[in-house]
Amino acid sequence: MTTDTAAHIPEGIRLYSADEIAGRVQAIAAQVTEDYRDTELRLITVLKGGLFFLADLSRAISAPATLDFMAISSYGAGSSGVVRITKDLEDSIEGAHVLVVEDVVDTGLTLRYVLKVLQARNPASIKVCAMFDKRVRRIVNTDIAYCGFNIPDKFLVGYGLDHLGRYRNLPDVYSLDDSLLTTY
Numbered sequence: 001m002t003t004d005t006a007a008h009i010p011e012g013i014r015l016y017s018a019d020e021i022a023g024r025v026q027a028i029a030a031q032v033t034e035d036y037r038d039t040e041l042r043l044i045t046v047l048k049g050g051l052f053f054l055a056d057l058s059r060a061i062s063a064p065a066t067l068d069f070m071a072i073s074s075y076g077a078g079s080s081g082v083v084r085i086t087k088d089l090e091d092s093i094e095g096a097h098v099l100v101v102e103d104v105v106d107t108g109l110t111l112r113y114v115l116k117v118l119q120a121r122n123p124a125s126i127k128v129c130a131m132f133d134k135r136v137r138r139i140v141n142t143d144i145a146y147c148g149f150n151i152p153d154k155f156l157v158g159y160g161l162d163h164l165g166r167y168r169n170l171p172d173v174y175s176l177d178d179s180l181l182t183t184y
Contacts, residue, residue: 007040012157013175016149018171020041021131021159024148025053028129029060031146032099040064042096042123044062044089046114047071048168049103052160053131057101067090072110098123103160104132104151132156132173 007063011027026040032041043065045054051069086180098118105111111159129146136153157163167174 010173014172015151015175016159016173017157018108018159019172021173022056024131025056026060028148029057029062032057032129033062036061036063036065036097040066042066042068042091042093042098043101044068044070044093044098044118045101045103046110047087049160050101050164050170054101054104057167062160070091072114072115073143074110083110085117088168093118093121093123096123098126099146100126100128102128102130104134104156104162105130105142105144106134106137108138108142111142112140131159132161 001012002095030124039063041063043054043058044067045051047069048071053066058067068089069087070089073085073086074083076142100111100118101109105116105128115126115128125144128143130144131148132151133144133147133149134151134153152175154175155163156173156175157167158173161173162168163176
């Protein structure tokens with residue numbers, strides 16, 4: 001039985017191919033490996049979007065690393081929304097070197113919340129690694145130590161990025177036209 005892959009690809013413009021993404025993952029992993037060569041690293045991502053990048057990055061890093069996950073929900077409209085943790089880390093990060101692995105950093109508000117929560121748990125160090133950085137929408141200044149791509153102010157899907165839960169599993173990243181951003 002075969003599947004029609006084309007039927008699952010959204011109408012939009014492909015911005016990054018799976019090969020381009022894999023190349024950036026390898027480059028980031030090489031730098032992370034060099035920076036943390038003599039240290040055990042704790043890789044943490046916020047579910048669900050960061051899962052794809054975390055999996056690829058962790059396999060490409062040649063330094064000791066463990067993985068952990070958080071999930072958060074935002075309530076309310078825009079920047080006035082309230083953020084809460086719906087799934088917390090399994091292990092303590094006290095004294096650990098932490099790398100927060102993000103799919104995309106947009107306004108920076110959610111990341112600021114996550115970093116504040118994690119910093120209160122006394123890690124030895126904490127840095128951010130983002131596959132996609134949408135600086136044009138930044139409200140909160142955020143230091144991103146490792147970045148895959150600086151992206152335009154477009155709605156993107158694929159490689160963990162979704163629209164209403166769809167398209168996360170696409171290996172390429174597409175920009176969706178605003179007219180396609182409707183409910184199903």
